Ligand code: SF4
């Protein structure tokens with residue numbers, strides 16, 4: 001018996017859905033304005049910081065912020081960090097991490113929406129795209145249209161400007177690792193090191209691809225932060241929320257339905273919030289991992305509410321706690337109210353959540369057409385939740401700790417290595433000589449004179465290798481600026497004056513200019529008696 005061909009058909013399971021291009025519409029409003037301000041501020045800081053000069057004298061770089069990989073030093077204003085002081089960098093990373101926790105706990109994904117380089121560069125690239133190709137509808141039309149001269153020209157111009165921005169981004173980034181003015185000259189005259197061009201090429205490619213083509217996919221699929229931050233939000237964190245307690249039942253024909261006595265919510269289902277979303281989502285579907293909380297849908301919806309003569313804030317930054325309370329206040333409790341709602345022509349659109357039905361008459365006063373005052377909105381007290389206070393305390397404590405450690409930082413340091421083989425040398429006059437490799441670190445950008453002396457080994461005689469065996473009781477040494485001075489030192493002693501085989505003593509080095517000092521303990525070894 002022949003089989004029904006339909007039975008052989010298997011349902012096609014799609015494991016990968018190709019990305020649909022998103023064409024966010026331009027929007028005006030407070031959040032958009034703030035985003036422009038923040039974009040210019042952060043980009044300005046990024047671009048101009050390597051060009052700020054800071055006088056450190058003739059022996060050190062005059063770049064305000066310099067990560068000097070070749071000499072393994074980090075300069076930031078008057079702060080200079082050497083490799084062995086990496087704990088400062090650890091402290092800064094802890095502060096950045098805890099700061100991010102604090103911002104996330106208070107403002108949700110504010111980092112993603114405003115400061116993340118992926119967001120900032122994507123915003124800038126979309127701005128370029130909009131200037132060349134027009135706003136959403138024009139871009140949609142151009143995308144779908146045939147490859148005309150106009151389309152090729154516009155696309156080429158867009159890619160060219162993206163490419164220039166990407167190259168400049170790479171060049172600015174590497175300016176943090178070299179003297180910016182000199183590097184700029186070298187790059188232009190093609191005299192820079194190959195590694196500089198290779199780094200710029202890599203950064204150009206990543207900026208061009210990530211901000212130009214991958215855009216929201218970076219946030220949704222590649223960045224771990226959206227997953228991590230989920231664990232940091234609580235019921236007091238601000239997130240962009242569609243206040244369905246006042247928006248539902250949504251309808252495109254609010255006027256008509258209201259005139260017919262229907263109960264409708266504030267949402268007129270215009271999709272303005274969807275059209276402006278850079279990640280292409282509908283915030284009315286609830287919290288989604290794609291939402292970077294940029295606030296642009298708030299602007300779009302506020303503009304619509306303004307035109308309708310309704311209060312702004314149908315979409316708003318709100319906390320889960322306030323939202324839940326408002327939803328409860330707006331929900332039906334009596335069977336009569338439920339029946340009245342179900343009798344409405346528009347009943348199909350009512351939102352049922354936790355078996356509660358939103359009742360518009362509980363939201364808005366029908367006489368004044370104003371929202372009732374019982375609803376809750378975020379206020380400054382949410383910043384004072386125990387968790388936020390704890391984060392802030394940790395952040396402040398690490399910051400104060402770092403400031404204290406930095407203010408007490410000793411720019412003079414010393415390492416001593418006693419000779420291992422032989423541990424001592426018996427000289428012909430009966431005295432014993434020990435050898436030491438000493439490294440004196442002068443961590444300031446000025447040359448310094450220091451005195452090296454011993455404590456706990458009276459009458460010891462010091463001599464420097466290659467110094468004609470001249471004997472000193474203490475040594476005066478010249479330290480070059482910002483460098484390590486290696487010293488090969490001999491100490492000679494009469495063993496009869498020592499009781500132990502090994503005698504510990506201290507080497508002390510002191511700046512002659514300001515008496516700052518450092519010391520280290522080592523030992524003098526003699527043969528067993
Ligand atoms: S839903 Fe709103 S806040 Fe979230 S990404 Fe889209 S526009 Fe930004």
Ligand code: SF4
Pocket residue numbers: 242247266267268269270271272273274284300301304314315
């Ligand atoms: S912009 Fe406001 S009114 Fe329009 S669909 Fe979005 S939530 Fe509804």
